Amino acid sequence: MRDHPDAIDVAAARWVARLDRAPDDANLAGEIDRWCAEHPRHAGALLRARAVWSGLDAADARIVARPLFSRRRVLTVSGGLAVAAAAVGLIWLETHSSLGIETAVGERRLAKLEDGSTIVLNTASRTRVRMTPEQRSVALDDGEAWFAVAKDYARPFVVSAGDVRVRAVGTAFAVRRYLGRAEVTVTEGRVRVWSVAAPERFVMLSAGKQASVADVSGTAETVVANAKPADSLAWRQGEIILDGMTFGDAAAEFNRYSTRQLSVDTQLADRRIVGWFRTDDLDGFARAAAIMTGAKIERDGTDLRIVK
Incomplete structure (x- = not known):
């Protein structure tokens, strides 16, 4: 196992998925123990993964999603579960029908598919999932999602984002849909990316690479460029990491997560x-950014504007 944090987190999620299906499997427990002993980070990653996935067990319930369900059907976990504070919904998909999964502004949602794959949806995102004996298909109509794909060579996993297609077998990657294009970031394995406009032309992206198609x-x-998945995909933990982003772009990034809006003087x-x-801390970002740039904050109702 590589020491890359994203690869470790993906592996931990897969261990927990297997354990969820076979909690009394002594051989599996032994495999997990050996994996945890391989590297100091492994045990911590396993604990984080179990904390997220345990939401279903804590509520003693399992959701069977139905076609194009509303957010009100999603399991709400009560109590002090840490990830609940970050607005993560938990869904278990156990059907071969077409499904709609979506998130509101500022919401994240985790879906566990029947094949062992996992989808994490970011803010204001909308997907349609279809699982058949021949193919596993996800249409990302809006927003952004991260996929940890279970290996199944007989059924490729294909994500559609507009006319862009991303195909994987057993890997992990994120896709963001915006402005007539799709941005693909790979965190583990390799994926094939192309557009229906020119299917004969494609690119292969490996872990740590990113492309906008x-x-x-x-x-x-x-x-194809080098990516910083830990930064660009920090939204999975409800975080935004800025490493030299322009003030204007940073404000636009925060606006994705809030119905309140922040504008910046030209x-x-x-x-x-x-x-x-934090993705939900628009005020904290505005205060820090104003201090960094020697600016001041003006308020327009609930919206904010930073001016010189």
């Missing part, structure tokens, strides 16, 4: 911002 031009103009928009913040 346009619907119209496909991969013809795509540049004189400040190109300033660089560094810091770690």
Whole structure:
């Protein structure tokens, strides 16, 4: 096992998925113990994964999702579960029908599929899932999602984001849909990315790589770049990590997570911002950014504006 944090977290989630299906399997328990002994980070990752997945057991319930269900059907976990405070919904999908899963602004949701795969949806996202004997398909209509895919060579896992397609067998990757394109970030394994506009042209992305593919031009103009998954996918833990992002882009990123909006004076928009913040802490970010840039905060109802 590599020491990469994302790879460790993916492996931990898969161990917990297997344990959920076979809690009394002594051989499996032994395998998990040996994995935990391989590296100091493994045991901590396993504890985090079990904390997230235990939400269903804590409520002593299991959700069987039905076609295009509403958010009100999602299990709400009461009590002091740490991840509940981060607005994570827990869903278990056990059907071969077409399903709709969506999140509201500022909400995240974790879905466990019947094949052992996991989907984590980010804020204001909408997906449709279809599981058949031939293929596992997810249409990402809006927003962003991270996928930890269970290995099944007989059934490829294909994500559609507009005209962009991402195909995997057993790997982990994120897809963000915006402005007629899809941004793909791989955290484990490899994926194949192409557009229906030019299916003969495709790119292979390996762990730690990222590409933005346009619907119209496909991969013809795509540049594969090194990614920082721990930063760009920090939203899975309800965090935003800024490492030199422009003030304008940082404000736009925070606006994705709130019905309240933050605007930035054009004189400040190109300033660089560094810091770690919660996705639900718009006020905290505004205060810190104003201090960093020597600006001030103006209020317009519930909205904020940072001016010179």
